[in-house]
Amino acid sequence: MTSSPRRRRTRYARKLILRRGLVILGGLAAFGFAIFGFIRLLPEHRDPAAAQAELAKSIAAFQASNANAARAHALQAVRADPSSGAAHAMLARTLLELDNGLAAEAELDLAESHGYDPARTKYMRAQALLLQGNPERALVLVQETAPQDRVHGLRIRARILTAMGDLAAARDALGAAVDAAPRDPAVWTDIGRFRLSAGDIGGAIAASQRAVELAPGDTNALVLRGQMVRTQFGLVASLPWFESALKRDPWDHDALIEYAATLGDLGRTRDMLDAARRALQSRPGSPQAYYLMAVLAARADNLDLARGLMARTEDALADLPGALLLGGTLDIEAGAYAQAIDKFGQLVAMQPMNITARKLLALAYLRSDASRDGISVLKPVVARADADSYSKMLVARGLERIDDRGLAARFLDWAAYPTRGGSPSFSADDSVAVTDIAARDNPGDPDSIIPYLRALIDAGQTDRALARAREVARDNPGAPGSHTLLGDILMLSGQPAAAASAYRDAASLLFDETAMLRLVEAYQASGNRQEAARVLALFLSQNPNNVAALRLTGHWQLAEGEYDAAIATLEGLRERIGDRDVALNIELAQAYAATGDVDAAVDAGIAAYSVSPANPAAADAYGWALYKSGDIDGAEELLAKAARTAPDHIGIRGHLNVVRAAKARG
CATH class of the missing domain: 1.25.40.10 (Tetratricopeptide repeat domain)
Structure with missing residues (x-):
């Protein structure tokens, strides 16, 4: 069977197009090889003067604590003169400052291949290996640090030893570094970070203060100082320190992450998102940035997005x-x-x-x-x-x-049941003898000491527990947990005033929610309500979105008859945590009932009761709101139920008596 003329013309046209395409491609390939050959015949393009100028700018930016600008100028220096060993070495230094160990190691190879002294790269290579997760090789290499780089080498050695868990040797290395360079802010910043990782908050605070005194514009010192101010005083107080760091280097990743996290805790979500996105631009793939964005997504109930963002962290956190x-x-x-x-x-x-x-x-x-x-x-x-x-x-x-x-x-x-007791420590799971062994084997480990003290208390040996807690606080003055432990034992011993003093020592180092609540409780128990209120107000000024502080504030306002203020506080809290918190709705119902807003009181009472109908406090709040609204029968039914569940509760019994008296009057 023969093809039709039309089919033959179509096949011919296709062959013609294919042939022409091959001719064009062949011509382009030939042209490309010609250009490549021409470039190969040219001498290497170099501009040593431009490279030297960019290198000088890089060094100046590095000294001004702007590592990102220093990297940009070092990269330009390398491009201007690829054979400059000094330019490659400078680029490696900036990459190490930005935690890119792999790229830094490659630049060090290039630096040495172009004549840079290999002896001067030892501590940098050790740092690059540490960043790549190879502390063992890094430790071997850092021992070959050149004498003129000794302080740098000691700092890197301390970081390596810390990563390997040898804290005593790391402390010795930092001690040698500060002896050799007592006015080096980088040494004091490393000391601060080390002390922070070791739980010595007081020591870290002191080191951060020293670092910024020596170099008020050092980005790393400013970030550390911001972290310690946030720990010691609160969120609001720390913001200026992170902002100062970002003025020095607007793209500093660590500063952006700390700034974003602080903004998020303050409820400034738009600013938090902007800072997190900038951190992601500064360091593509940043796990910390993805995590912060996931937190925002979760708070907005976009759980699919939050899961996707957390997946991108790849377990780095x-x-x-x-x-x-x-x-x-x-x-x-x-x-x-x-x-x-x-x-x-x-x-x-x-x-x-x-x-x-x-x-x-x-x-x-x-x-x-x-x-x-x-x-x-x-x-x-x-x-x-x-x-x-x-x-x-x-x-x-x-x-x-x-x-x-x-x-x-x-x-x-x-x-x-609506009543609550105090806040003692957890009960012990083992005997005094068993926990004593662990405490003796690990004398500096709170996780071993605390169970031992709990066991002593459970065994009725409070005096021994108190004596041991005093030793722990004395031996660890910079650790907030040691003072908190002493305060807990003093509270259990019935000494709230002394406990408040111990909690105050803890709060001077770490003023977080736990420290605030313990300090407030101790002051209240010792009869110092004014000081308790001052502590709460101070904490809330630094942490305006803290749920526990807002809840406690609303509770106090309600108890003192400041009903409008209580409603404002509690309604703001309800906007943040939703409408299914029983205790919150109970107090809202009580506050609205006291102001005469019976519709709002009934709504809040319904919200509390619908979530927890067996809770006598919820039934009481709902019943009292119904009484205020004129529903005597409904109120009596609910209040009778509440009284049956909590027969010893004076407040519930009083409400029921009022309602029954009103019903009897007709």
């Missing part, structure tokens, strides 16, 4: 408590309970007294049908007199699943 908390929470929301258990398990191991982490770990266990593990995790939490209702409810649900219905019912009743 596996040791960061906040990242573990967020990652585990997202895993629970996605039903990935095994992953959540892994993350929360790590977090509880890192922070055994983190109650939030324990509750979330227990929830993950319960949802994965490991109820006994969930109960075990919450055992030290529900042993406290101030155990929260949610923890009790989780234990109750776990007990139901293992068919211990009687005990489950007791926990459900306890969860509904």
Whole structure:
């Protein structure tokens, strides 16, 4: 069968197009080879004068503490004269300052190949290896540091030893560095970072102060100082330090990350997002930037976006408590309970007294049908007199699943009861003899000492516990935890005034939510309400979005009859945490009822009661709101229920008597 004329013309046209395309490609290839050959025949393009000028600018920018500008100028110097060993070495220094060990090592190779003295690159190569996660090789290499680079070598040696866990040797290296260069701000900045990692907050504060005194414009010193001011005083006080660092180097990654995190905690989400995005531009792929953006996404309830952003961190933040908390929470929301258990398990191991982490770990266990593990995790939490209702409810649900219905019912009743006790330490899991062994084997480890002190208290040996706690505080004056431990023992010993003094020492180093709450509680217990109020106001001025501080402020305002102020505080809090917080809605119902806004009082009462109908405080608030609205029968029914659940509660009984008296009057 022969092809039609039309088909033959189509095939011919296709062959013609293909032939022409091959001719064009061949011509372009020939032209390209010709250009390549021509370039190869030319002498290497160099502009030593321009390279020298850019190198000088790089050195000046580096000395002015602008590592990003220094890198840009060093790169221009290398481009102007690729054979300049000094330019390559300078580029390597800037890359090391920006934590890019791999690229720095490549530049050091080029520097040496173009005549740069290999002896002068030893400490830089060691730093590059450390950044690449190879401290063993780095330690060998740093020992070959040239004499003129001794201080640099000692600083890098200290970092290597810290990474390897040899803190004593790292401390010795830093001591030698400060002896050799007592006015070097970089040495004091490294000392501050080392002390911070070792838990010596007081020592880190002092070192950061010394660093900025010696170099008020040093970016690294300013960032460290900002971190310590945030720790010591609060969020607002730290902002100027990070802003000063960013004036020196607007693209400094660490400054941007710390600035963004602080802005986020202050509720300045737009500014936080801008700073996080700039950090991502400064260091593409930054895990810290992705994490902060994930936090924002989670707060906006965009959980899919938050999960995607956390995935981009690629487990680079596996040791960061906040990242573990967020990652585990997202895993629970996605039903990935095994992953959540892994993350929360790590977090509880890192922070055994983190109650939030324990509750979330227990929830993950319960949802994965490991109820006994969930109960075990919450055992030290529900042993406290101030155990929260949610923890009790989780234990109750776990007990139901293992068919211990009687005990489950007791926990459900306890969860509904409105009164709360004090805040003692966790109960001990082992005997004095067992915990004493661990404490003696690890005399400087709080995780070993605290269980020992708990065991002493449980055994009625409070005096021995107090004496040991005083030793810990005396031997670790820069560690907030040591003073907090002493304060806890003093509170348990019935000495709130002395406990307040210990808590004040802790708060002078680390003024966080825990320190504030303990200090306020101690001042209240010792009868110094004025000082307690001052501490709360000071903390809230630095942390205006802190939920615990806002909740406590609203509670005090309500108790003192400042109903309008209480409503403003509590409504602002409700906007932040939602409408399903029972205690918050109870207090809103009480405040609105006191001001005569009965509709708002009833709405808040309904919100509290619908979430926790077995809670007598919720039934009381709802019932009292109904009474204020004129619904006597509805009020009596709810208040009678509340009184049956909490028969010893004077306030509930008083409300019920008022309602019944009104009903009797007709």
